Amino acid sequence: MGEEVPESMMNSSVEKLSVAYDSESAGYRTSTNFGDKMYVVEGSEYRGKSSVNVTIFDHLTRSWIIPTVLGLKPVHVGGHSAVLLNNDRISIVKKDSMLDDSIWFLEEQKKVLGSEVVAWSKGVIGNAPKPIVISGPSGVGKGTLISKLMKEFPTMYGFSVSHTTRAPRERELDGVHYHFTDRISMEKDIRDGKFLEFASVHENLYGTSIEAVEVVTDSGKRCILDIDVQGARSVRASSLDAIFVFICPPSFEELEKRLRARATEAEEQIQKRLRNARAELDEAKSPGLFDHVLVNDELELCYDNLKKLIASDEIANPLHRSTMKNLKVLVSDVEVKTDKTFLLHCDDNDQLLLDISYLKGGAPGRTRGLDVYPIEPLGDAVNGSTQL
Numbered sequence: 001m002g003e004e005v006p007e008s009m010m011n012s013s014v015e016k017l018s019v020a021y022d023s024e025s026a027g028y029r030t031s032t033n034f035g036d037k038m039y040v041v042e043g044s045e046y047r048g049k050s051s052v053n054v055t056i057f058d059h060l061t062r063s064w065i066i067p068t069v070l071g072l073k074p075v076h077v078g079g080h081s082a083v084l085l086n087n088d089r090i091s092i093v094k095k096d097s098m099l100d101d102s103i104w105f106l107e108e109q110k111k112v113l114g115s116e117v118v119a120w121s122k123g124v125i126g127n128a129p130k131p132i133v134i135s136g137p138s139g140v141g142k143g144t145l146i147s148k149l150m151k152e153f154p155t156m157y158g159f160s161v162s163h164t165t166r167a168p169r170e171r172e173l174d175g176v177h178y179h180f181t182d183r184i185s186m187e188k189d190i191r192d193g194k195f196l197e198f199a200s201v202h203e204n205l206y207g208t209s210i211e212a213v214e215v216v217t218d219s220g221k222r223c224i225l226d227i228d229v230q231g232a233r234s235v236r237a238s239s240l241d242a243i244f245v246f247i248c249p250p251s252f253e254e255l256e257k258r259l260r261a262r263a264t265e266a267e268e269q270i271q272k273r274l275r276n277a278r279a280e281l282d283e284a285k286s287p288g289l290f291d292h293v294l295v296n297d298e299l300e301l302c303y304d305n306l307k308k309l310i311a312s313d314e315i316a317n318p319l320h321r322s323t324m325k326n327l328k329v330l331v332s333d334v335e336v337k338t339d340k341t342f343l344l345h346c347d348d349n350d351q352l353l354l355d356i357s358y359l360k361g362g363a364p365g366r367t368r369g370l371d372v373y374p375i376e377p378l379g380d381a382v383n384g385s386t387q388l
Ligand SMILES: Nc1nc2c(ncn2[C@@H]2O[C@H](COP(=O)(O)OP(=O)(O)O)[C@@H](O)[C@H]2O)c(=O)[nH]1
Pocket: 135, 136, 137, 138, 139, 143, 162, 163, 166, 197, 198, 199, 201, 202, 206, 207, 208, 226, 227, 228, 229, 230, 231, 232, 273
């Protein structure tokens, strides 16, 4: 790519350029100024294969940057519009896409080794229940409590299936208890930005993929994560808005008794888990990390307390589910009305007003909280004369 920005891409925060490459490919490009940089999003199809590339022009150094791009990318079709929102993300609205795949966001992430990083996030209509992060030392009873919850309310809760490099235990199933993997593939997936968080626990690698949480949440269930304290800290720092619960043993002796009685680990592993347990119990006291601490002494009592705290959160934060969430329309064109509202022209001659005033979450996961409202069927509006 050359050093200079083409004249046609300057001086505009929202700009669309149609580009024809050759007879077999077609592309569409937007350039959006954001601080000292201009983000160029270029979608193209070549021999039936779609790609979306992001390049950045740094106005200060007058040089082009190819950033590391994380997250699930949109599949590009007939073009897109771009608009800068709240000075913190760029919204991309795809044309010729179903509504549930039409709204995407591009966000700047923390630099890695001095290099620019951006991440994609798919926009979702309506809100979702907050995930629940459950942490606590090995053997405290996290798995037991989570299983009880899932058994009693199978349609309400879903488990985030983590990846791990540890070997499966007897009766553990791949894809159910964990995605069992090897270190090389997991490290590659981490580099590719597929993980919300990861940590080295008891000398194995564990991590929550973005997909693991989002598939549960997309299905309308409340996602439950069983992760260690380091993982909880990473999730706290991420865009995922969750409730954090720490499960404590009634005593260290009881924890050791449970670990031994479970009989899933060799002595060396038990010792390692007990050493780490002391550190976790200390770390859990960090201010602002956990919202709730439950002591798992009598199992039924602890389980009731867990259900109570989840119920009280549900009452305090009632869900706003858009009635239009499952609307299946093909967005044929997009008009940016304000930085919070877009007018979506649909293939059946209807128009929808997309409202992005109340976004929640974001890259590298989904961006939720979008809303859509139907507008009178097209008439004069085709010519742009409808008042919003
Ligand atoms: N950070 C992080 N920790 C995880 C994840 N999945 C499991 N863990 C934690 O890893 C630790 C070991 O889990 P596991 O090997 O199943 O042993 P157990 O805790 O003794 O049952 C526990 O503290 C889990 O909470 C994950 O995706 N991320």
